[in-house]
Amino acid sequence: MPVAQIVPFEDAHATAFYALNRAWLDEHALYEPADEKQLADPRGQILDRGGDIFVALLEEEVVGTAALIPSAPGVVEIAKVTVAEAARGHGLGRRLVEHCIAHAGRRGARRMFLVSSTRLGAALRLYESMGFLHRAPPAPMAYETADVYMELELPDGTRDSP
Numbered sequence: 646m647p648v649a650q651i652v653p654f655e656d657a658h659a660t661a662f663y664a665l666n667r668a669w670l671d672e673h674a675l676y677e678p679a680d681e682k683q684l685a686d687p688r689g690q691i692l693d694r695g696g697d698i699f700v701a702l703l704e705e706e707v708v709g710t711a712a713l714i715p716s717a718p719g720v721v722e723i724a725k726v727t728v729a730e731a732a733r734g735h736g737l738g739r740r741l742v743e744h745c746i747a748h749a750g751r752r753g754a755r756r757m758f759l760v761s762s763t764r765l766g767a768a769l770r771l772y773e774s775m776g777f778l779h780r781a782p783p784a785p786m787a788y789e790t791a792d793v794y795m796e797l798e799l800p801d802g803t804r805d806s807p
Contacts, residue, residue, distance in 0.1 A: 658700045667684060698713075723757055746797070763793060
């Protein structure tokens with residue numbers, strides 16, 4: 646399989662961002678209104694609020710996505726990480742998460758967190774292998790279907806010096 650290129654989101658990627666994320670949410674019965682807001686308006690709900698979205702392109706086709714959403718000073722949420730079924734099994738999910746970790750560090754983040762579900766075993770194993778640790782979830786959680794909360798302390802070396 647050719648190597649996918651990870652690039653910043655452009656409005657032309659919005660349809661694929663929606664479709665890829667809606668597919669995995671529906672597949673695992675995790676879709677809820679909070680997801681719809683972000684999927685239907687990624688620019689307004691993520692980018693215009695200081696967040697970032699990255700897409701993985703394979704010959705101009707979006708085959709993966711990942712978003713960073715600011716939560717508090719120095720803290721970001723990683724969300725909407727997905728890889729198209731046909732592109733899975735080649736390490737692209739790991740590359741997307743690594744890209745997000747590096748980018749968050751460059752922007753001064755000290756900690757990254759995610760909310761997920763025990764229904765997503767492969768994703769949870771990926772996050773665990775990358776150093777994310779299970780923590781007690783804050784209350785209330787933003788998603789009704791979320792039953793997993795994980796955090797990653799970003800190493801000092803990932804942050805730019807002031």
